[in-house]
Each structure stands twice: as structure tokens, then as C-alpha cells.
Amino acid sequence: MNETVVRAAGLGITIVYAALIAWLFVRQPATFAEVTGGLTSAVGAYRIDQQAFDDGMRYFRSDQFSEARAAFERADPARRDALTQFYIGYAFYRQGWGRFYSDDRLYREGLEAVNRAIALAPEGRLVVEEPGQEIRTADELKAELERGLVVEPSDFNPARVIRPRR
Amino acid sequence: MTAAREAIYLPVLLLTVTLLGGLRPGAAVLLTPPSLFSLILAVLLVGVLVQSGAFVPLRVMNGSRPALANLNGGVLVAALLVASAQMFSLLTPDTGLPRVLFSVYFLVLMINTMAASPDRVRVLRSLAVTFGAAFVVKFIVLDALSDPAGGRLTRLLQVLFEGVTLGALTQDVQHPAAGYLAFLVIVMFLVAVALLLSALPSASRAIVVREADVPEA
Numbered sequence: 169m170n171e172t173v174v175r176a177a178g179l180g181i182t183i184v185y186a187a188l189i190a191w192l193f194v195r196q197p198a199t200f201a202e203v204t205g206g207l208t209s210a211v212g213a214y215r216i217d218q219q220a221f222d223d224g225m226r227y228f229r230s231d232q233f234s235e236a237r238a239a240f241e242r243a244d245p246a247r248r249d250a251l252t253q254f255y256i257g258y259a260f261y262r263q264g265w266g267r268f269y270s271d272d273r274l275y276r277e278g279l280e281a282v283n284r285a286i287a288l289a290p291e292g293r294l295v296v297e298e299p300g301q302e303i304r305t306a307d308e309l310k311a312e313l314e315r316g317l318v319v320e321p322s323d324f325n326p327a328r329v330i331r332p333r334r
Numbered sequence: 335m336t337a338a339r340e341a342i343y344l345p346v347l348l349l350t351v352t353l354l355g356g357l358r359p360g361a362a363v364l365l366t367p368p369s370l371f372s373l374i375l376a377v378l379l380v381g382v383l384v385q386s387g388a389f390v391p392l393r394v395m396n397g398s399r400p401a402l403a404n405l406n407g408g409v410l411v412a413a414l415l416v417a418s419a420q421m422f423s424l425l426t427p428d429t430g431l432p433r434v435l436f437s438v439y440f441l442v443l444m445i446n447t448m449a450a451s452p453d454r455v456r457v458l459r460s461l462a463v464t465f466g467a468a469f470v471v472k473f474i475v476l477d478a479l480s481d482p483a484g485g486r487l488t489r490l491l492q493v494l495f496e497g498v499t500l501g502a503l504t505q506d507v508q509h510p511a512a513g514y515l516a517f518l519v520i521v522m523f524l525v526a527v528a529l530l531l532s533a534l535p536s537a538s539r540a541i542v543v544r545e546a547d548v549p550e551a
Binding site for chain 1: 338342349352362364400405413
């Protein structure tokens with residue numbers, strides 16, 4: 169083979185490989201699905217599993233939050249879809265919400281999910297137009313979760329027990 | 335050196351060392367970039383390789399070569415530097431007193447090797463011994479001393495060492511695959527270094543005779 173072709177091919181291969189390694193070090197994917205999902209989303213070819221997402225929404229509306237999260241995780245194994253991550257966070261919020269106290273562990277996981285959703289959304293803005301849904305933006309959900317994680321004077325207000333779950 | 339070796343095999347091998355050397359298997363797989371100090375050690379190591387003739391940068395980058403060939407050479411030098419840094423990061427313990435000791439050990443060793451100016455073969459042997467010894471200490475000795483599931487003797491040694499070093503010796507327990515992965519990375523790096531373009535053997539050096547030096551008949 170012509171030496172110039174070999175050198176040009178070598179340069180191309182090396183640059184692509186080095187870029188892939190740099191991407192892996194920056195993004196730190198934890199699973200192979202995250203690697204492939206990240207690469208396909210980089211070229212705009214990533215798609216969620218719509219059937220699993222619809223299942224997740226059905227469970228979510230019927231207050232089956234663990235089932236909903238399992239379906240959402242199946243729909244978006246690479247964690248590259250902002251809407252799915254939003255609903256994972258929302259499911260954590262609703263499950264962790266309590267009239268007297270909130271579950272900090274679930275709220276923290278919800279906060280991680282909503283932060284991922286914000287990071288994935290164009291310009292960090294995510295609006296969900298869903299009829300009957302109280303929280304419609306990722307910013308609102310994030311604020312709710314953060315409020316639940318801090319102890320403030322209003323937590324001791326007896327009227328708190330009659331506040332609605334959003 | 336063939337064009338394929340310079341442009342494809344060696345950069346890919348060195349980049350693979352960079353990738354696998356940063357891999358920390360465990361419950362959550364982590365990719366660790368080389369530390370700043372390991373970059374300094376890598377510069378010293380490349381200096382040692384150049385000084386000993388194990389790697390001659392002028393043979394892969396010089397004015398008489400085409401631009402594309404020089405680009406290949408530049409990529410090779412960069413890959414060698416990053417892979418060397420990753421090697422030091424891989425072989426240095428993550429925390430505590432062993433981290434400090436290993437860092438000083440590597441630094442002194444690199445400076446000492448530069449001062450001794452050994453030839454290519456001796457540098458390659460020395461590198462194999464250095465990395466091999468560091469591998470044994472980090473992945474076998476320290477790992478055994480840090481393993482909470484070890485036997486009575488291990489636990490006794492742990493108590494003893496922790497008492498002497500005020501708890502600064504023990505490391506986080508590593509995944510069983512970490513040692514095997516590190517061994518593979520060391521072998522790959524040593525193979526890559528051995529394949530680098532070394533100084534020409536004296537027999538193949540060109541003898542240039544200037545006209546003025548030729549005695550008149």
C-alpha cells in the first residue's frame with residue numbers, strides 16, 4: 169500500500185481513537201449502554217425505547233413509582249434523554265414525598281436525575297406540557313427536591329401537613 | 335521503522351495503554367486521568383529514553399520528512415508522553431504514605447538513570463525492573479496488607495503496620511481484575527517502548543567523506 173495512504177489513515181485512526189479516549193475520561197460512562205448511548209447521541213442517532221417510556225408513564229400516573237422508574241431506566245439506558253430523566257426525578261420526588269417528612273435518600277437520587285435532565289435539555293430549559301401535572305419544568309422539580317433536603321423554619325409549621333403533593 | 339508501525343501500531347498501542355491504565359474496575363468503573371506529578375515523571379522518562387537512544391525523536395520529526403510524516407511523528411511523541419504519565423499514575427498507590435514514597439522513588443530513579451546515562455538495552459531492562467517491582471508492591475503486597483478479608487496473619491500485620499504508620503499505609507481494596515489489567519498494561523507499554531525508533535546501530539551509520547579530506551594522488 170502507498171506509504172502516504174498508510175500515514176494518512178494512521179493519523180485519522182489515531183485522532184479518532186484519542187478523541188474517543190478523551191470523551192470517555194470526561195464523561196465517565198459507568199456502563200456499556202452509556203458508552204454506546206453517548207456516542208449515538210453525539211451523532212444525533214440516539215432514540216429511547218418508546219414502548220418502555222409509555223409503560224413508565226402509565227405506572228407513574230397510577231402512583232407505582234418503583235415500577236415507573238424501572239420502565240424509564242429501560243427506556244433510556246444510556247441516560248441521554250432529558251424528558252425520561254425528568255420523569256425519573258419526578259418519580260423519586262413523588263415516592264419520597266411525605267406529609268410529615270420527605271425521604272432524603274429518594275430526594276437525593278431525584279435531584280441527580282433532574283440535574284441530568286437539565287444538563288441534557290437544550291440550553292438547560294425543560295418544559296413538559298402534560299395535562300393535570302403539577303410540576304411542568306425541570307427547574308420547579310429541582311427547587312422542590314432541594315427544598316425537601318434542607319431543614320428550614322417552615323418545616324415546623326403545623327399547616328404543612330395539609331399541603332398538597334405536587 | 336515502517337510507516338505502519340510509526341503511524342498506526344505504536345500510537346494505537348500507546349493510546350490503549352493510556353485508556354486501560356486509567357481504568358479502575360469496581361462496583362462503578364472509573365477512568366482516572368494521569369496526575370500532574372506523573373506528567374513530570376513522564377517528561378523525565380521520555381528524556382531518559384531519548385538520552386539512551388531508545389527513542390530518537392529526530393528520526394520521526396525532522397525537516398527532510400514530508401509534513402504528514404512529521405505529523406505522525408508528533409502524534410507518536412505525544413502518545414508516548416501521555417502513556418508514560420498514565421503508567422506512573424497506574425503504579426503509584428492512590429493514598430497515604432505509599433503514594434508519597436512511590437512518587438519520591440520514581441522521581442529519584444528517573445533522575446538517577448539520567449545521571450548514569452545507560453544505553454538502550456540497559457534502560458529497557460531497568461524500566462522493566464522498575465515497573466515490575468512497583469507492580470509487585472502495589473498490586474500484591476499492599477493489596478494483601480489492605481485486604482480486610484485476609485487471614486489472621488494478614489490482620490496481625492495490618493494492625494502492626496497501621497500502628498507504626500498511624501494508619502497511613504493501608505489502601506482501598508482493589509477489584510480482583512485490577513492487578514491483571516495492570517500487568518497487561520505494563521507489558522503493552524514495555525513492548526511499545528521496545529518497538530520505538532532507536533538510534534541507528536553503528537554499522538549502518540553513513541560515512542560521509544568530504545572532497546577536501548581525500549588525499550591527492
